[in-house]
Amino acid sequence: xxxxxxxxxxxxxxxxxxxxxxxxxxxxxxxxxxxxxxxxxxxxxxxxxxxxxxxxxxxxxxxxxxxxxxxxxxxxxxxxxxxxxxxxxxxxxxxxxxxxxxxxxxxxxxxxxxxxxxxxxxxxxxxxxxxxxxxxxxxxxxxxxxxxxxxxxxxxxxxxxxxxxxxxxxxxxxxxxxxxxxxxxxxxxxxxxxxxxxxxxxxxxxxxxxxxxxxxxxxxxxxxxxxxxxxxxxxxxxxxxxxxxxxxxxxxxxxxxxxxxxxxxxxxxxxxxxxxxxxxxxxxxxxxxxxxxxxxxxxxxxxxxxxxxxxxxxxxxxxxxxxxxxxxxxxxxxxxxxxxxxxxxxxxxxxxx
Numbered sequence: 001x002x003x004x005x006x007x008x009x010x011x012x013x014x015x016x017x018x019x020x021x022x023x024x025x026x027x028x029x030x031x032x033x034x035x036x037x038x039x040x041x042x043x044x045x046x047x048x049x050x051x052x053x054x055x056x057x058x059x060x061x062x063x064x065x066x067x068x069x070x071x072x073x074x075x076x077x078x079x080x081x082x083x084x085x086x087x088x089x090x091x092x093x094x095x096x097x098x099x100x101x102x103x104x105x106x107x108x109x110x111x112x113x114x115x116x117x118x119x120x121x122x123x124x125x126x127x128x129x130x131x132x133x134x135x136x137x138x139x140x141x142x143x144x145x146x147x148x149x150x151x152x153x154x155x156x157x158x159x160x161x162x163x164x165x166x167x168x169x170x171x172x173x174x175x176x177x178x179x180x181x182x183x184x185x186x187x188x189x190x191x192x193x194x195x196x197x198x199x200x201x202x203x204x205x206x207x208x209x210x211x212x213x214x215x216x217x218x219x220x221x222x223x224x225x226x227x228x229x230x231x232x233x234x235x236x237x238x239x240x241x242x243x244x245x246x247x248x249x250x251x252x253x254x255x256x257x258x259x260x261x262x263x264x265x266x267x268x269x270x271x272x273x274x275x276x277x278x279x280x281x282x283x284x285x286x287x288x289x290x291x292x293x294x295x296x297x298x299x300x301x302x303x304x305x306x307x308x309x310x311x312x313x314x315x316x317x318x319x320x321x322x323x324x325x326x327x328x329x330x331x332x333x334x335x336x337x338x339x340x341x342x343x344x345x346x347x348x349x350x351x352x353x
Contacts, residue, residue, distance in 0.1 A: 114126060167194070228349070237263070246267060249304070
C-alpha cells in the first residue's frame with residue numbers, strides 16, 4: 001500500500017540539515033558579505049566564450065558523426081567525425097598536442113584519416129568501433145523496456161486518474177527507480193511518485209523545468225539556495241540507501257523548492273563522472289558511492305554557474321569565489337579527500353549572502 005503524501009505547505013516546512021533536524025541559528029552571525037553579480041557573471045560569460053571557441057570552430061568537433069557517439073575511455077576520449085566516419089583517439093595528456101585538442105585549444109594536425117594521438121605522438125591506425133555499455137547483453141539498466149523484476153512493484157501502485165495540467169507521466173524501467181521513489185516519498189526535494197496510469201506509466205505532479213530558471217534567474221544568491229536544496233534532496237536519497245549518480249541540470253525541476261528528478265540512480269552521464277569511474281569499462285552499481293555523488297555535486301555547481309551542461313569533461317570552465325573552495329573540495333581526485341554531505345552543507349551555510 002502506498003503511504004499518504006506529506007501535504008504540509010512548502011512555505012511552512014522547516015529547512016533541515018542532512019541529519020534531518022532543523023537548523024539552529026547561531027548568535028554569532030558572520031558579517032554579511034557583498035557579492036557583485038554583474039562582475040561575477042561577466043567573468044563567467046567571458047570564460048565560457050573563450051573556452052568554447054575551439055569546439056565551435058575546429059572540424060573535429062563541428063563535424064561530429066551522429067551515428068557514432070564519441071566516448072570517454074580510460075586514458076582520454078575516442079571521437080568520431082565526418083560522414084564516413086573517421087576515428088580519432090586522444091589521450092588526456094595536459095600540455096601536449098592531444099591534451100590541447102581535447103580542450104578545444106588546437107585542431108587535428110590532419111583530417112580524413114583514422115589517427116591516434118598520445119601526447120605529441122601521432123600515428124595512423126585502423127578504424128575502431130566504439131564501445132557502448134548499453135550494448136552489453138543482459139544489462140537491464142540500459143533497457144528501454146520495463147525490467148521483469150520491476151513488474152510486481154509497479155503493479156502494486158495505485159492507479160491515478162491523470163489530468164494533463166496537473167500530472168506528468170513517464171515509462172517505468174527498473175525496480176530500483178520505483179523503489180527509490182517510494183522510499184523518498186514525503187521528501188519535498190525529490191520528485192514525488194503518486195501512482196501509475198492504467199497503461200502502467202509512473203505518475204508525478206507537474207513541475208516546472210529548472211534549466212530555463214537557471215539561465216533567467218542566475219545569481220550568486222540563487223546558486224547558493226539551489227545547491228543547498230540539492231544537498232537536502234540528495235540526503236534523502238542517501239538515507240534511503242542509494243546514490244543519485246547523474247548530476248545534470250536537466251535532471252532538476254522546480255525552483256523553490258528545487259526538485260531532484262530522474263531517480264533511476266544507476267548510471268552517470270560521462271561528462272560528470274568522478275575520475276575513479278572513468279577508468280572502468282563496464283560500471284557496476286557498487287562502483288557508485290557517496291564520494292562519487294560528492295564529485296557529481298561539484299560538477300553540478302559548475303553547471304549552475306554557467307547555466308549549462310558541460311559538452312566535455314575537458315572544457316576548462318573555472319569556478320571563481322565564493323564557491324571556488326567548495327568546488328575544489330568536491331572534485332578532489334582522491335575520493336577519500338572529498339567532504340561528506342554534512343561537511344558540504346556546512347561549507348555552503350558558512351557563505352553568507
